[in-house]
Amino acid sequence: MTAILLKGKEIREEILAELKSEVEQIKKEHGIVPGLVTVLVGEDPASVSYVTSKIQTAQNLGFKEVQVNKPETITGEELLELVHGYNRDETIHGILVQLPLPKHIDDKKIINAIDPDKDVDGFHPVNVGRLVIGPSEVKFPPATPAGIFEMIRRSGIKTEGAEAVVVGRSNLVGKPIANMLLQKAEGANCTVTVVHTRTKDLAFHCKRADILIVAAGVPQLVKPEWIKPGACVIDVGVNRVGEKISEKSGRKIAILKGDVDFDMAKEIAGWITPVPGGVGPMTITMLMKNTVNALKYKLGII
Ligand code: GUN
Numbered sequence: 001m002t003a004i005l006l007k008g009k010e011i012r013e014e015i016l017a018e019l020k021s022e023v024e025q026i027k028k029e030h031g032i033v034p035g036l037v038t039v040l041v042g043e044d045p046a047s048v049s050y051v052t053s054k055i056q057t058a059q060n061l062g063f064k065e066v067q068v069n070k071p072e073t074i075t076g077e078e079l080l081e082l083v084h085g086y087n088r089d090e091t092i093h094g095i096l097v098q099l100p101l102p103k104h105i106d107d108k109k110i111i112n113a114i115d116p117d118k119d120v121d122g123f124h125p126v127n128v129g130r131l132v133i134g135p136s137e138v139k140f141p142p143a144t145p146a147g148i149f150e151m152i153r154r155s156g157i158k159t160e161g162a163e164a165v166v167v168g169r170s171n172l173v174g175k176p177i178a179n180m181l182l183q184k185a186e187g188a189n190c191t192v193t194v195v196h197t198r199t200k201d202l203a204f205h206c207k208r209a210d211i212l213i214v215a216a217g218v219p220q221l222v223k224p225e226w227i228k229p230g231a232c233v234i235d236v237g238v239n240r241v242g243e244k245i246s247e248k249s250g251r252k253i254a255i256l257k258g259d260v261d262f263d264m265a266k267e268i269a270g271w272i273t274p275v276p277g278g279v280g281p282m283t284i285t286m287l288m289k290n291t292v293n294a295l296k297y298k299l300g301i302i
Contacts, residue, residue: 002266002267003233003265003266003267003268003269003270003271003272004155004270004271004272005266005271005272005273005274006151006155006232006234006271006272006273006278007273007274007277007278008147008151008273008277008278008279008280008281008282009277009281011150011151011154011155011282012281012282012285014154015150015285015286015289016057016060016061016285016288019061019285019288019289019292020060020061020062022292023061023062023063023292024062026292026295026296026299026301027062030299032091032295032299033062033063033064033295034058034061034063034064034093034094034291034292034294034295035063035064035066035089035091035092035093035094035295036054036058036063036064036065036066036092036093036094036095036096036120036291037065037066037067037068037086037089037092037094037095037096038051038054038055038058038065038066038067038068038096038098039068039070039079039082039083039095039096039097039098040067040068040069040070040098041070041071041072041074041079041097041098041101041102041105042070042071042072042102043072044100047098047099047100050098050284051067051098053284054096054284054287055067057284057285057288058288058291061288061292063288063291064091064092066086066092068082070082072102074102074105075104075105076104076105076106076109076110079097079101079105079110080109080110080113083095083097083110083113083114084113086118087113087114087115087118092118093118093120093291093294093295093298094118094120094287094290094291094294095114095115095118095119095120096120096121096287097110097111097114111123111124112124112125116139117139117294117297117298118294119140120140120287120290120291120294121140121142121143121287121290122139122140122141122142122143122146122176122290123142123171127139127140128171128176131176131179131180132179134179134180134183134185135183135184135185135188139293139294139297140290140293140294141176141180141286141290142172142173142176143282143283143284143286143287143290144172144173144177144215144236144279144282144283144286145173145176145177145180146180146282146286146289146290147279147282147283147285147286148173148177148213148234148236148279148282149177149180149181149187149188150282150286151234151273151278151279151282152187152211152232152234153187155232155271157211157232157271159181159187159188159189159190159211160189160190161189161190161191162190162191162210162211163190163191163193163208163209163210163211164178164181164190164191164192164193164209164210164211164212164213165192165193165194165195165205165206165208165209165211165212165213166178166181166192166193166194166195166213166215167195167196167202167206167212167213167214167215167216167221167222167259168194168196168214168215168216168217168236169194169196170215172215173213173215173236174194174196174213174215175194177213177215178192178194181211190211193205193208193209202221202226203223203225203226206222206226206227207226207227207228208228209227209228209231210228210231210232211231211232211234212227212228212231212232212233212234213234213236214233214234214235214236214237214258214259214260215236215237215259216237216259217237217239217259218237218239218259219237219239219241219257219258219259220257220258220259220260220261221237221259221260222235222259222260222261222265223261223264224261224264224265224267224268227260227265227268227269228268229268229269229270230269230270231268231269231270231271232269232270232271232272233260233265233269233271233272233273234273234278234279235258235259235260235262235272235273235274235275235278235279236258236259236279237257237258237259237260237275238256238258238275238276238280239256239257239258239259240254240255240256241255241256241257242254242255243255256275256276257275258273258274258275258278260272260275262274262275
């Protein structure tokens, strides 16, 4: 069997086109566009690159985009003040503080200071609670699990009654996607098992999975013989395992491997995400969707 590739790039384009026309419609009917502020502290190259992509995507969609760059030396109090200011700003519907923050700042304090109705990352405890209670309570599902959920839904994979096994129990991916697949809702209704570093027999659980979601951060942890024939395999891992010279640019680039042995697994699975190019491209898109929704909630149109 050769699995169907679930390509985030293609699904992303579909969603971005939908969002763009929604933004135009809202602007026409209500005279307002979604407002997103991105706060970047310091110059960590990975954070700069993420934030740049977020800003570009927001601008392409016609958002009001406010960029705030602060030096590493900013104090926690100053950052809190900044967040409070955007909480009060009527033209801003989404506040994104790029993580990680410098060590001297307590990131929990900063996240907890964001108005939960502007927390488009879905990291505030109120939004975590809404996600667990779901489905009608959910406002802002975090971007990576939301991207996974959307990929599964748009690919027509049957979830009702399916055995879903989630490898990894992080707050960013494992716990939220497990909760989302568990909900009594269309696109969910799975029987969910979460496995982690202390699980006795990882292989046993993975082999039962109709839907296997792997977010462990361990290169090629999941072996091909752990995959049930025809299963849907979502690999969230992005592990740097070395460097190579790019044929296109002639520059050094990272060699990335997922948490699943892709080359072998694709012969067994029914659907599989490549790394890179699978889940990755979905995350910024889902953040944009949350920002559009933040405005729609405010306008009372969802
Ligand atoms: N750093 C890495 N991923 C994320 C994300 O999704 N949101 C924020 N705010 N920071 C991040």
